[in-house]
Amino acid sequence: MLLECLVHEKVECIFGYPGGVTLPLYDAMYDHPIRHVLVRHEQNACFAAEGYARATGRVGVCCATSGPGATNLVTGLVNALMDSIPVVALTGQVTSKLIGSDAFQEADTFGITRSCTKHNFLVKTVADLPAAIHEAFYIAASGRPGPVLVDIPKDVFQGQAHYTPVDAIHLPGYKVFTEGHTGQIRRAAQMMWEAQRPFVYAGGGIIAAGASAELRELVETLDAPAVNTLMGLGALPSTHPNFVSMPGMHGSYAANMGLTECDLLIALGVRFDDRVTGRLAAFAPHARVIHVDIDPAEIGKNRTADLPIVGDVKRVLERINKVLNELAPADREKNSGARRAWWKQVREWKNERPLKPEFSDSEIKPQHLMAEIDRLSGGQAIITSDVGQHQMWAAQFLRFNEPRLWLNSGGLGSMGFGLPSAIGAQFARPDKLVFSIVGDGGFQMSIPELATIANHGLPIKIVVMNNGYLGMVRQWQELFYNNRLSAVELAGFPDPEKLAGAYGFKGRTVEQPGELRSALEAAVKEPGPYLLNVRVSQYENVYPMVPAGGAINEMVFGPAQPVAV
């Protein structure tokens, strides 16, 4: 019954872990065409489903049993909620009669996950199941996407009923705004032509909406500089001439100066996250703000929008582009002088302090590692990352020429995301080269999934950026806690060759800068999985850096004497 619902939702693949109360479901799966991928921990089932969803835009599905299975999903669910990723989680629950009796492996999943999901369901009878499943998929994928959990008691799994297709979904309280207000769209286009220093700030919403082409058209029509947030990397190709880079705490000088000095901020599918804005009061102080978002609650949450548009950014941009082109003959030249000067300024900032990879003859610099991976990827490979220094360096130095290539845990920042999300991404896109760039910390959080990778022979290239520390925490301890390095040293990293060998695939360590390129090339050539442990310089810090609570134009560029800005 449940599987039939899933077939109707065109589910191909479920990431899960069975247990007592999901036995009836797993029995039905035994000879069913829907593929089940057995992970080694439920948290990773959710991360893998997210990887699948992030790489394709389709709903990722994960499955866990009651009690500990469900509670283990929690981190993954919050992660998907923070990054607006469509995931449906199916959890088993103890038999209806036993709910509330502290039965074996019982947990109040419905209550626990209330704040971890966009919506959740507790299905009480088998007759309610189809509607709940279809509503769950609809809610997960529509509007601002997010995770939805369906908690299903064992007796509901066992209930015999014929699947009758559901004709329509009735959710009177769930309003999805797509089109945007016609008058506001017109005013937005006018403001864009009136601006002398326009700046496009595009985020994960562009990727969720599939609005890359529309964003590109807008940026080209206006010839405005544009930044992609951490969640939006790939929305505008990194090689596009109008692309500046990522803004924010570890964003580039040009991106942050552009945000600070612009007179019109065109915010598209972004939420003015604190890691982007720094001190809000000093963020884009001279700018009027156009904010397009599908979630009305994002409008004016952190920064008041001068012109808010609630709608699907793809639809809204299509319509804005149309008006822009209508107005272009009359308005294009109005401020062209000022705009040329603005571009000149942005280019100067770019040249003044570019994001430059560092190299050394004696040790591998992390930036060097990213540059080498980028050379092999050519902006085409799927890169999943964990959380920390390597994530920031990857975001700074890797190019993404399509959306849905850069998969990382943005909002929640959960370590352990890199490896399992690569599993989901590789299942979703078997044609793609997948790199999983992880730190030595996050990698050790998800080591069990090496078995899943080995089981399925997934040709994921695992690159451990190993600095022997929880690098980002160490960096903060160095900069803000008098270098009192507390509980950040990661001694005892396993021998990668033996580790990978134990799982039946190849691995090695590389320490010399001269060997890096050939080692990476060998990893990519290997038909199966590969674990490459790269020993990088231990005390390298991520720069530029905006100290927490600082304004984003007050960047720190390095450990030495600060250079006059």
Add this chain to the structure above:
Amino acid sequence: MRWSSGLLSRWQCKGKFMLQIISLLVENKPGALMRITGVLSARGYNIESLTVARTLDPMLSRMSIVVDVDPSLRAQVIKQMNKLINVLQATDLTDGPAVTREMALVRIRTALNSRTAILKEAEIFGARVVDQSTEGFALEATGDPEKLDEFIAVMQSYGDIDVTRSGTVSVSLEKKKLRLAPPIPRGAGAENGRAKEEETV
């Protein structure tokens, strides 16, 4: 807690925060209340009062919540509530034209000699006697919350009292258009979940 007087609700400042009154139309489903109070508790707001009851349509409930919210975040709270799938409509009645009422049941133990005085006071406040015994009275009073505060203070001066207040119920005097999402047909069009056009700002 200080309440303002008058027919229309006008809350006064209480320290840094201000009482906000929210009226919600919600689906009568398990978990709906938890989701709504979750929006408040997740932000550390304390609920001063909350009432829920069915509407004419038994599938729906009307809720009135009084809560201490930083004034600058009031709009955000309403938006977050409107985002909930079980919530059909959340409205901020704090500044709008609205009537606000509350009921209190007061049990008072008193000596025989002050009984007449109590009944007189009760009459002034429009309270009714709902039970009486040799020990005292049970009184029912309805009014805006501040009037009830006064009533309770007066009754306290006569002796030992037990009070149960209903919490605020509120009705907007403005007609608000209720916008509902239309049913979504399943099939080809519903796949990517993009709903029908609806204009908003």
